Amino acid sequence: MSIDGNPQVLIIGSGVIATELAAAYAQLGFESVIGPLASAASLKPRLIVTATDDFDLEELRHAAEATGAETVPTIEASELTANRQRTRASANDDLGLPTLEHEFVTDPAQLAEAAERIGFPCVVKPGRSTDGTGQSVVREPGELDAAYRAALEASPGEGVVVERYIQFDSEVTILAVRSVDPATGELATWFCEPIGTRHERGRLVQSFQPAQLTEAAMDNARSIAARVTGAMNSCGVHSVELFIDGEEVYFSQATPRPTLDGMVTRATQRLDQFELHARASLRLPIDATLISPGASQLVPTEGRAVTTECLARAMAVEETGVQVLASALLMRSTGETAEEAQERAARAAAAL
Missing domain, CATH: 3.30.70 (Alpha-Beta Plaits)
Structure with a gap:
């Protein structure tokens, strides 16, 4: 049995995020195909679901227009989150969210000047969101060149961000799910219990759920996640990464799709992040219960x-x-x- 109408979903990407999303749509009756954007012309899918941000936005736009497919997340959400500079600018200027002091640079000289202004230690990151590859904590000027090369290698042509380093209490990811509330027929946001994360050298090592936050920190975290997801105007799972320092919460970045941080939900929730993303993209009822x-x-x-x-x-x-x-x-x-x-x-x- 397959879903009514066009049953095909094209998944763009590779690895576990793509395969788990394909399985989630298959459970809802869709024919999931993992492949390149170029295959949209022959498949003419109902949905084009990006499981990565490593794709050409203009090519995605053309494929959607040519086939009439809906993109998940929306092209606007992908544009907003693919580049750290664009994401941080929107968070600061448009939404007024608290972020750590940071600057974007395009050459080693600019990096040295920005690091002096921000102070040491600082964090050097690729301009495009990655899985932590290319991220370095820099404690003295002599380490800047190596950090710049690592960041640029992880995200060529996207520039580099240098960010104030703080000894925060914890890192937390909020999975915010946007779909239609069946009780009202209106778009609504559901929050999964907060996921604590631990990184080493920028790479994810451990996730756990639920992370313990004070009531004030929880309110701040969910408020930030709600404002970010509202600005994206896209149905699905949004992975919003935050730094927690006491009751202060700082926005780090947002990804409008499931991530490695949320893999723990396979064990903890009634519906994992992939099932939630598939349901939400189809405007189906959401259950974010922790079991x-x-x-x-x-x-x-x-x-x-x-x-x-x-x-x-x-x-x-x-x-x-x-x-x-x-x-x-x-x-x-x-x-x-x-x-x-x-x-x-x-x-x-x-x-x-």
Whole structure:
């Protein structure tokens, strides 16, 4: 059985985000095809779903106009979030959101001047949002050149951002889901419980849900997420990354689709981030209920073999599963508390 009308969905991207989205749409009766934008002309899909921001916006616009397909997220949301400079400018100038002091630069000399103004230590990031690749904490001027090269290599032609470094209490991702409320027929926003994250050298290492926030910090976090998603005017899951410093909350970036941060929802929620994204893009009812505290931990696998024996050791940890990704293993554990789930995921990672 397939959905009424045009049943095809074209997923742009690769890796776990694309495959999980394809499965989520298939569960709703769609024929999911993972492929390049060029295939839209022959497929004439009902939806073009971008699972990455590594695509040409003009090509996406042309494909949508030529086929009549709806894009998920909208082209406007993709334009707003693909580039850090555009995202931060909108957050500061249009929405008045609190962000860390930052500047955008296009050459090493500008970077040195901006770093002196902002002060050391500082953070140097690629101009385009990435999975953490190319991000560096710079503690002295002699480290700037290497940080600039790393950022530019991760995102060529997009410039570099230098940002004030703070010893924040925690990093939190809010998954905000935009869809139609069946009770009112109007667009509404649902919030998943906050996801705590931990990064090393800019790369995600661990996620856990729910993250414990004070009432004031929670209100601030959800207020920021609501304003950001409202500005995007796009249905689906929006991953809004924030820094928490006491009751102060700073906007970092937003991604209008599922991310690695939200992989923990496969274990914690009645509907995971991929199911929520598929439902919301079709304006279907949303259920963001948390059913169990949980945690996930990423273990890189570059240069090492993954054997059934090592999988067995990790899976022997109670309430733990393992998912094999392209270049990492993802431990996913549940527990009575998020702390217990974190401990189990860490034990599973160590068992490898």
